[in-house]
Amino acid sequence: MAAEDPKEIDRTKIYSSEDDIIAAMKKWAPVEDSESVMGYPMGVRDEKGAITSVDLDYAAKQYDSKQAVVDAKAAAKKYAALPNPKTALVTAANKIADTPLTEPETRQNTLDDNVYSSSSKYPRWPAPNYCDGKDSDGKPMVTGPEPKPCMFVGKLDNAPESLYPKAGGSTGIAGGGKKTYKISQQNTDEKTDTVGWSMGGKVSGKVTSIPENGGTGGEVGPEISFTYSYSSTSTHRNMKQVDDQTDATFPSEVKGSLQGRRDGAYYVGYIITYYSDEDQGFKDDPNMTEKTLTAIPARVYVQSPKSSTALDYFNYQES
Structure with missing residues (x-):
């Protein structure tokens, strides 16, 4: 059975309770119990553009990071199968879907966002820059722009409002x-x-x-x-x-x-990033073999x- 179209809000009706309003919104703008967002999520930022950070403890109480990886792989695979994405986006999504890594390096909060492994010899590469195709300093990549394997997966936050x-x-x-x-x-x-x-x-x-x-x-x-x-x-x-x-x-x-x-x-969960030296052009260098899957705690507002x-x-x- 096809899903029903969202119902329109009655502009003349007087709503007498919060429950009435929520019930109307569920008809007009239905949301899911879990969501995924490709790339670095815009909805993690406040009205001034600053990243709103949540701690791992807050996210872990509602969503396990290992399960988030399982869900991210499934969502990335589903996205890659859509008819409209560009080839480069499909390639990036499939890197998450197809990686054999299952144990993420889980960060402590949203600002603890290095995409390299904790033992890496490289300087820090913040997830917002990496996911946006920029170098660690936020400058354009010398190799040219390309989408990176990044996405958010989360569950409906149980916090009030x-x-x-x-x-x-x-x-x-x-x-x-x-x-x-x-x-x-x-x-x-x-x-x-x-x-x-x-x-x-x-x-x-x-x-x-x-x-x-x-x-x-x-x-x-x-x-x-x-x-x-x-x-x-x-x-x-x-x-x-x-x-x-x-x-x-x-x-x-x-x-x-x-x-x-x-x-x-609002959804609480993790920004999942996948990094590999091979994807950065070091395919033939035996000393460049790092592969890292990270789970960065985040709380993200997602449009219905x-x-x-x-x-x-x-x-x-x-x-």
Whole structure:
């Protein structure tokens, strides 16, 4: 049986509980219990672009790193079998899928991200640079750009508000009434500097009120800003520009507000990287034989693979 298309959010409905909103989001932007992202995940970064680090202890309580390797190999193989990826991306994915290594070197946190083995004689090569096809200093590779075998695998984080996190919204309307809001949103997709792992992107925007009888409105609530990753199975891409207007009308006996929710969830798991000297051009050098599989703990926000919007808004009746 074919999967049902996501259901549209009812813009006129007043939602009276968090459970109602979550139930609606599950229809509109369904998420999986586990996810994979090819390349270095954009959704590991905060709104300023800095990597948000989690410790191994946090990840290991929810996901074993050896099982993550098994899952990464399966997800990489599935990605490589898709009809659209470029040949170089398929080759990189297959290096993870086909490596005989099963015991990863598990790092202590997200910033402990050297792709070499702990006994390596080489200087540190940070995973963000390696996965983006850059050298250890972040400069373009002399051998030319090529995608590296990197991916994230994770399970739905059990921490509060990991599912459909709040983003944007309005202050409450006390005593009922009608408010008109303008929602402005810009989505910027990003790719690696190599040959195109679809990393994800960044959402920025704001909600402003429009007075019913004219006059000056203004921004309501903080500006919206967050990063996201695309699932390796996603065929949807976020709309680049969103300018929308919505009316919120609440009865006199309730206090209401406009509540924004992201179309995705946080996953906790590991960034899996595979490195080999042979792939770096040392195939015929008997002294260059290093092969390393690393598991770097990470918490990543992943966009719902069934949604083409980054955010949805609800008329929420506050208790």
